[in-house]
Amino acid sequence: MNEKVKSGSRNVAIVGPYLSGKTTFLESLLFVTGAITRKGSVKDGNTVGDSAAESRERHMSVEVSAASTEYNDTRFTFIDCPGSVEFAQETYNALMGVDAAIVVCEPITDRVLTLAPLFKFLDDWEIPHLVFVNKMDRANINVLDTLHALKAVSSRPLVAHQYPIMQGEQLMGFIDLVSEQAYKYHAGAPADPIPFPEELKEEEHIARAEMLEALADFDDHLLEELLEDIEPPQEEILKDLKMELGADLVVPVFFGVAEQDYGVRPLLEALLREAPEPETTAERRLKVKKGDSPVAQVLKTYYTPQGGKLSLVRVWRGKLTDGIVLNGVRAGGLYRLMGQQQQSINQACVGEIVAISRLEGIKTGDTLSCEQITTALPKAAQLEPVYALAITPEKRNDEVKLSSAITKLLEEDPSLAWEQHGDTHEVILWGQGEIHLQVALDRLRRKYNLPMTTHLPQVPYKETIRKPASSIHGRYKHQSGGHGQFGDVYLDIQPLSRGEGFNFKETIVGGVVPRQYIPGVEVGVREFLSHGPLGFPVVDVKVTLTNGSYHTVDSSEQAFKQAARVAMQTGMPKCEPTLLEPILRVQVSTPNEFTAKVLQLVTGRRGQILGYEGVHDWQGWDCVIAYLPQAEMQNFIVELRSLTLGVGSFHWEYDHLQEVPDRIADRILTSGNGNGK
Template sequence: MSKNSLENIRNVAIVGPYSSGKTTLLESILFVSGAITRKGSVKEKNTVGDSSPEARDRSMSVEVSVASTDYQDVRLTILDCPGSVEFAQETYNALVGAGAAIIVCEPVVERVLTLAPLFKFLDDWEIPHLVFINKMDRSSSEYMDILHALKEVSSRPLVPQQYPIRKEDTCIGYIDLVTEQAYHYHQAHHADPVPLPEHLAAEEKAARTEMLETLADFDDHLLEELIEEIDPPQEEILQDLKQDLSADLIVPVFLGIAEQNYGVRPLLDALVKEAPDPHVTAERRGFKSEANGDTVAQVLKTFYTPQGGRLSLVRVWQGQLNDGITLNGVRVGGVYHLMGQQQESIQTANVGEIVAVGRLEGIQTGETLTSSGQKIQELPKADQMLPVYAMAIAPENRQDEVKLSNALTKLLEEDPSLYWEQHGDTHEVILWGQGEIHLQVSLDRLRRKYNLPMNTHLPQIPYKETIRQSVVSHGRYKHQSGGHGAFGDVYLEIKPLSRGEGFYFHETIVGGVVPKQYIPGVEMGVKEYLEHGPLGFPVVDVDITLKDGSHHSVDSSEQAFKQAARIAMNEGMPKCNPVLLEPILSINVSAPSEFTSKVLQLITGRRGQILGYEGISGWKGWDRVSAYLPQAEMHNFIIELRSLTLGVGSFQWEYAHLQEVPEKLLQNLLTTTAGNNNK
């Protein structure tokens, strides 16, 4: 494929917060460009995007949707990405293959902050992006106030290309700041050109001057024209917009009302004229967009469909991708263009295209694919989001337990932000994710796709116990039942160890009072007891020494000494002043600085210990708070954190250490645990 052919392709991601109208914008783009003849709506559950049952049940995007259309001889492939922070991994994985992104937002100053993580990701990855201020008919803020708020969350300068024309409480049109032509919206066709409203002349002139001055920061010739008060030609302005957007130097801003198709055509015009074509994106990733040579592609998303089985959404960076080609040792079984849930079979995908590929078994999301079979440097992929919310799960039908592992493996291939484990202490299967809705969607998929309905409950906290005092305890096991009996006799010294030292077993036997062949039985008996100490939990940080004992030449055995050791431990451990320990996590909370005080209160209100906080390097206006937090207080922590921070707060965690449970909580906890164990 020639560079000229590449210039007729655009790969665009639509991103933005939940409820900003991304899926509605996609529907409007497809309708205006003629890809569909009738617009669907989220309310009626008949849109091209959000076509999965889980999305339609909740009227929200829960995974990437793909659609394509042609506009002015340019092929647009659009990735409609989830807006909820709980599905951000989907968005970030898809953005890696996009050539540009449209950030959709509402005209509410207070909600602009929710865009900050998106701007940060796009800026860090140098992905060109535009802003589309949607729902201008519901604006409660002044346009310039919205622009000011947007500038606060973007590290790139904003360049508004339109100025709104308002009548009473709604937006009826716009002024194109490049041409200085005013337009009134029409739902069914292009906006009508109208004279520039006199009452907006000053505001328009100020906005246009700001646009030109921003562009002049990257164009010395334009700067000279402005200094000499020469009005630059429109072609020069458009060329600057294209160059600066392609280089991710500026962020153009558009406005409209997607539900009524208002502002969609100018946005499409900008994508055609200003957004970078695939060779620009490829060069940024280190490729030359060559149609010849080895095929190089990258997986952006994995689907398991009811009809077609496994599908991998891939971006072709180099060469051609043909049906039947072998990538990373796996033979491709079908190449498709996607239109929501619909698949169109094709024989070849050219460099620059985003397509779905069948039967790439064992290939993970983010993986770099090559046809040569030779190892090449892996393409960059989005960081894996660490899980922050957990549920314990079990099949409603116990006979389904054998199917669960395979189903969970497929679930994680579709959604890499999930994680599951069978906990070594509690023996529960725990599903981890990004929030309550995220896990509910995952459970719906288990039920619908794999016929595995689940029972759920809060995960148990893996408490431990230890001791404070030392004792010497005697245990004798004697059993007579005809023939040989059983006899074992031991004296054990039980001592506490420092936190984190674990378990040690020693013996100081002299004179063979306990024969060496029976000592392993003593250690086994001790270990078995330590699985459930006097408080009912695994025991840690203890030192056990076998000091003395006796044996019978006929009746003694390893098993008898094992029982004697258990008796000694059962007698001695309650006298060692046992204490309950809870796991403590080390957490790092990231949030806008204006919410730092609330974050500190949230942590201390959950028995957390603040270690400190500081500004995040490279992220103006954001703080990172370091703290210790009891795992017992973690369950709804992410939900409350997001509630306090407009949904943008996040945290990372890792296990730190064990710590004694406060006395005031101990009795209630032991009573609750005993009640659960008796059920």
């Protein structure tokens, strides 16, 4: 089972939920392959992954880290991906450029649901993946129960590649289910063959039978052998594993303890034997035709502490050389990465993942070529923002630097977004959660010397009126030497149906208001409506100029604008102004075991349930559709994730304005701000 394989390179993403031990697993991989001589720890902040200051402060991955090593004449590039759902965009972008992924998880059946969104992404994109059940020394578990729990959240069949040998809560070794050879682990050394433990024969037989039956679903010859009780040769089983893993038809499962390097070498051997080669990935998944002209794709953009731009790219075809021109931009140096350390190289061949400096104007996800690009490579969809903070530089003079710094911030992290809100005039930073935005703010402070103050964004309330008022008189008369100012108008103010906006008409007869002054009346009305009697923009109002008078010398368009404002100030309070709030149409995706809790969450936030139904391409998941006031959305994602083991998500869009209940409106108007909190 340890035959030497020469197969060029493999690019492998390490993914999985927060706290599953991915960064420790990377340390073990690098140590076992000789890339490092001493393993670091997340607690001590000296690992190859999690090398960013923001990661080390929080003891968690907040961006992808690449590390290259060699094992059995094969170059491996491992990409350690964040586990927190708030940094999922980093993971998804990186997965687009790998040959396979290792899903690291804990042997806790109650938490396997956290893998569901990751499995779905991998299967939607047909990315081959294996599962490494880590921390087998920390839980007294039933292996078959763990396998069955994992199978419940994967649309692809999971097949145990090995069966762990446990002694109490300690992992002692494993049985290879292909050869049925048992092995015993040793600290700091490869596992040794040992006699088959007879007490595990029944459980091992069940696991092996399930593996063979899953493989036989895609191999008629193997199915015939099983039906005739013929023992299939090992070579045939390995061939099926390679073919079916490479096509994302099955998901092999391994067990180990990364902290002790247990299970790491067998997994590396399986990657060598069974993971698809880079050329196979390019042709099967991306339909990249063979050729000499280089084609690459950006998986991640970094701005280093020294201020230089680095683009992590996957070479899909051809080779890259120092100074090559890609998309019209001359590349800087080429580097292999070991966390934040850079090793300069002269060229990068097909299948490699390397970093290129100074690709100005090139963004994450971009397809790179020396020629004109006719078809861009597919890239991960950009996640929609679900959490926001209004930000202001601590130093007023820093406002001019903010736009440039945020542009770079968004290049590094495309799941961020920002806007200058037209109604509230706030700069709003959008992201995937509270921690996500705090990391972004830390980067603004640390990299760009832009410390920020933050607060919850104001809700863009509007106001309207409930009843009409007629013949509202407004007169503006001002005398200050020379020509005076005189304007005199009568206005009718009427409410419109929701969503009709603003309408201005005039019914002047006999020239009591000359035509050239009427535009000034409309301007005056519009200016007043930008800040109504309750303090918010006024909508769904019709104003009609019905009468007035003028002075042949002192009247002007400006005077009539002022007269219109006077009339509006007099008339609007008589029309029963009322507060309106934006209502969003929200679609919440949740495992159906949490649907009832999600319905309660929505109704508890003044939401109106429109219905719910199963997600058509995701078994066991529901989509709840509802109207929710924007004022109730600020921490909605926090509570939703709390209720759903972190996997619930939602899509939202503005739908309509609706009157605020009197009790809540009183509180908003009393507080004097748009937060309503």
